[in-house]
Amino acid sequence: MFENLSERLGASLRNLAGQGQLTEDNIRDTLREVRKALLEADVALPVVKDFTEQVKELALGQDVLASLNPEQAFVKIVHDQLVATMGEANVGLNLATRPPAILLMAGLQGAGKTTSVAKLARHLKERDKKKVMVVSADVYRPAAIEQLKTLAGEVGVEFFPSTADQDPVAIATDAVAEARRKFMDVLIVDTAGRLAVDEDMMAEIRRLHASLSPIETLFVVDAMTGQDAANTAAAFNDALPLTGVILTKADGDSRGGAALSVRAITGKPIKFIGVGEKTEALELFHPERIASRILGMGDVLSLVEEAERKLDKAKAEKIAKKLKKGKAMDFDDLKDQFQQMRNMGGMTSLLDKLPGMGGLSKMTEDPVAVKHFKHMEALIDSMTPDERRNPELIKGSRKRRIAQGAGLDIQELNRLLKQQKMMGKMMKKMKGKGMQQMMRGMGGMFGGGGQGGPGGGLPPGFPGM
Known part of the structure; x- marks a missing residue:
């Protein structure tokens, strides 16, 4: 959602990175880029004019000019002005009348x-x-x-x-x-x-x-x-x-x-x-x-409000305990996570709400990535309950049977098994670390140059995050 605007605004605001302080000159250059970003986003011209004038006026205030971190100060001004433009807070439905x-x-x-x-x-x-x-x-x-x-x-x-x-x-x-x-x-x-x-x-x-x-x-x-x-x-x-x-x-x-x-x-x-x-x-x-x-x-x-409404808390708790112990999810867990992810609006919706992860959401819309997810589900559906719980059992004739049942090549199954092992190793390394570090670690797997699967690989555990 709003990916182009996010990308263009982000690029314009990064122009202030490394600046010692805000000045009229560097504010002018950044505002020019902000104006372009808004116009390319098809924002109405009067709105763009009001927006940039307000941001300029606030950015040239003494408190901001003397800020030790000009980039953060300017980003906060832009954020607050975006909020003011769209309306300060959610306005709910008015149902205060005689029913109906x-x-x-x-x-x-x-x-x-x-x-x-x-x-x-x-x-x-x-x-x-x-x-x-x-x-x-x-x-x-x-x-x-x-x-x-x-x-x-x-x-x-x-x-x-x-x-x-x-x-x-x-x-x-x-x-x-x-x-x-x-x-x-x-x-x-x-x-x-x-x-x-x-x-x-x-x-x-x-x-x-x-x-x-x-x-x-x-x-x-x-x-x-x-x-x-x-x-x-x-x-x-x-x-x-x-x-x-x-x-x-x-x-x-x-x-x-x-x-x-x-x-x-x-x-x-x-x-x-x-x-x-x-x-x-x-x-x-x-x-x-x-x-x-x-x-x-x-x-x-x-994201939290949506999770409270839609997630199966028992299944989520089970997986959370595994992750805390540094264990990878088995294929039963992964199948549950695909369902949970669908309940949450899909991975694109999920990533869009995570700080710093919006750029990765584009990858999930890639037809190759979508196809990869479908293949993963087909392979898991072709496994027996024991094989899902114990991936190490999947060898030899079992591999041939699973691949044939999913209508796919054994190489795709091998790739899925490799990803599950990679996930296990990653979870051991990440044991006890914060969610943000986990997400960044898995974000790296997205751009892993094709080692984990089509389009750089979509790790099986990612939906569970």
């Missing part, structure tokens, strides 16, 4: 609105323990109603049926009555999208808003459209009293222009950020944490 609290969803076609309805419903049900009903007032897009029905079943929330020949306002009004009858806490209303902002669409959604008086009117926008996302949000905000924004497809957005422009242009907070296609891939938008990710500082708080 009505949430009206608006947005262009293709922004991921219907999927966001399901994600939000799941979030409210699982994290806030709310009884949720969803309804589709999109009577134009083929299969929109059926899609929401399927997603509602998947996340386990109530679905109010509607048909394409009904009036959207009548659908929504009936849904409110049914939600009250069933004592629902929240009703989420999906609306029709269009390919562009047009008066017919605005008139319809204004009618819906007037009839429902929703406590939240959320604009769903595709992060990958960059500053256009902010401009579209502003157009909707002129027509509707928006209360917040859901930024979708942020996992595929390497630039970050939308995240940095929406709040500044609309004045409305980004409340959620979509980071994948699955219904659990919705995160609260914390400006400070996103700013830390952009600057390569990671987002450990989000």
